[in-house]
Amino acid sequence: MLEQRYRWKNKELREHVEVLNGSKAPSIILQNATFLHSFLRNWLTANIWIYEDRIVYVGEKWPANLSGTEVVDCTDQFVVPGYIEPHVHPFQLYNPQTFAEYASIHGTTTLVNDNLVLALQSDKKKAFSIVKKFSELPSTMYWWCRFDGQTEFAGEDHIFSNGNVKSWLENEAVIQGGELTAWPKLLNGDDMMLHWIQETKRLKKKVEGHFPGASEMTLGKMKLLGADCDHEAMTGQDVLKRLMHGYHVSLRHSSIRPDLPVLLKEMQELGITCYDQITMNSDGSTPSFYKEGISDMLVKIAIEQGVPLIDAYHMVSFNVANYYNLGHLHGSITTGRIANLNILQAKDDPTPVSVLAKGQWVLKDGINQRAFNEFPWEEFDVHPLKLDWTLTKDDLQFSMPLGLHMENTVIMKPYSINMDISADELPEGDESFLMLADRNGKWRINTLIKGFASNVSGFVSSFSNTGDIIIIGKNKDDMLTAFKRMKELGGGIVLVENGEVIAEIPLLVGGSMSDLPMDELVVKEEAMITKLRERGYTHSDPIYSLLFLSSTHLPYIRITPNGIYDVMKKEVLFPTIMR
Numbered sequence: 001m002l003e004q005r006y007r008w009k010n011k012e013l014r015e016h017v018e019v020l021n022g023s024k025a026p027s028i029i030l031q032n033a034t035f036l037h038s039f040l041r042n043w044l045t046a047n048i049w050i051y052e053d054r055i056v057y058v059g060e061k062w063p064a065n066l067s068g069t070e071v072v073d074c075t076d077q078f079v080v081p082g083y084i085e086p087h088v089h090p091f092q093l094y095n096p097q098t099f100a101e102y103a104s105i106h107g108t109t110t111l112v113n114d115n116l117v118l119a120l121q122s123d124k125k126k127a128f129s130i131v132k133k134f135s136e137l138p139s140t141m142y143w144w145c146r147f148d149g150q151t152e153f154a155g156e157d158h159i160f161s162n163g164n165v166k167s168w169l170e171n172e173a174v175i176q177g178g179e180l181t182a183w184p185k186l187l188n189g190d191d192m193m194l195h196w197i198q199e200t201k202r203l204k205k206k207v208e209g210h211f212p213g214a215s216e217m218t219l220g221k222m223k224l225l226g227a228d229c230d231h232e233a234m235t236g237q238d239v240l241k242r243l244m245h246g247y248h249v250s251l252r253h254s255s256i257r258p259d260l261p262v263l264l265k266e267m268q269e270l271g272i273t274c275y276d277q278i279t280m281n282s283d284g285s286t287p288s289f290y291k292e293g294i295s296d297m298l299v300k301i302a303i304e305q306g307v308p309l310i311d312a313y314h315m316v317s318f319n320v321a322n323y324y325n326l327g328h329l330h331g332s333i334t335t336g337r338i339a340n341l342n343i344l345q346a347k348d349d350p351t352p353v354s355v356l357a358k359g360q361w362v363l364k365d366g367i368n369q370r371a372f373n374e375f376p377w378e379e380f381d382v383h384p385l386k387l388d389w390t391l392t393k394d395d396l397q398f399s400m401p402l403g404l405h406m407e408n409t410v411i412m413k414p415y416s417i418n419m420d421i422s423a424d425e426l427p428e429g430d431e432s433f434l435m436l437a438d439r440n441g442k443w444r445i446n447t448l449i450k451g452f453a454s455n456v457s458g459f460v461s462s463f464s465n466t467g468d469i470i471i472i473g474k475n476k477d478d479m480l481t482a483f484k485r486m487k488e489l490g491g492g493i494v495l496v497e498n499g500e501v502i503a504e505i506p507l508l509v510g511g512s513m514s515d516l517p518m519d520e521l522v523v524k525e526e527a528m529i530t531k532l533r534e535r536g537y538t539h540s541d542p543i544y545s546l547l548f549l550s551s552t553h554l555p556y557i558r559i560t561p562n563g564i565y566d567v568m569k570k571e572v573l574f575p576t577i578m579r
Contacts, residue, residue: 089284236266
């Protein structure tokens, strides 16, 4: 579609020039703005002219035409480019719209989003329509293109067909391929994935890795096969190894890997003082992790760790834009860029008091301008979850000899079940019933999980890696009650004890996302986490624990729509059974 190929049409570009000629007036002028000039790596003072969604002039001049112009005196304030978050999983209980709104009022005005949920749960035409609608938000929304589903399920070859993947890659809103969670398949000869990487490079887009714990040689091989960046460094040495191979490195600070302070400290100890190929990300953390901000939180940590001030800001703006070849649109306060700007009270306080996104105030003098309309999910046939089946006691029959031992949030190992699991309630201890059920009611797989919690009676979630239903607990009656309540809600996460609901998170957007504003969602998430911890959950993030139950890019065993899956041997040990 021709109108999407150019950021501004010819007529609009002519109007931008007319502002400088004086025949049109700017929309907004930031007067006497002390701002970060990223090309000069210095703080300068100038007048910044904005026309609609674009910066049209930066300098000492004053426009001849001020008809209808909003003039904002920025004396004693500081202006930096809008922040860019390069690694967003925008479906972590929140949805892309609610996350974008929350991020924008914290100064993060551009997001690079994972497309996995759209690829798995929407047909291609619908997914692209949703992506286009998101482009109308005040935030700037870019996307990735996944090459695999991160689990084992029937129909994966159809969803990740050559035609579907190439259509995603060619979409104007998609700026990278990956992340490469299935990189072992690539190393073992998956030429289709290699073809998609080649296509990504041909389109001059980036390829994001996913290489936790990778050796120097593995990193070298993945670089040769086309990876450009990796966000999985966990030590300063990991950062150094990636830089030595010519990777761009994105430093992660997330709810399950809050590594940024250690990474920066160890980088400095190793003598890494050039940050030009470094960015920062929060890797799709769960809602409560963001109480202190998004990219502004990362900049604050970097400043506290002694990173030079300009480098700290560049790691969430200038460096990100240049890495994605988007420096002509983002990352600097210079003529021609999109008007994404943060106004600060102090140079070393990255949380803004005012924010412009595409030239529109989303935050002004500390007040949320409510610039985001509610996203029309119903237009895209995305509704609360409607299940036409009911979970029964007959479904809760357990006889599996092999269970899943959750050692931490990430690692799950097989273990032999050596107890009677035929009763309606399990005895004291850290073992619970575990069931994954098809959201359409066609199949199920039942086993035990050890190490999730010690006293969770009934716990049900329609939030999962595959969109199927997770049922956990020690008491079958409470498990059935939790399922019933989740079904009544239209999707959600429900915790039941002694027949009573003690915590719940409604997920009314397709059964996997909340429609609540982030602040309200955080309250519900924290209440749920508190109840789970009181009942023996000891790992870092229960929301990620739900996701990772089916994630076959993690060791060693997972419960998937195909059955109990051995990740290392790449085989189904016990298949799902039909209901």
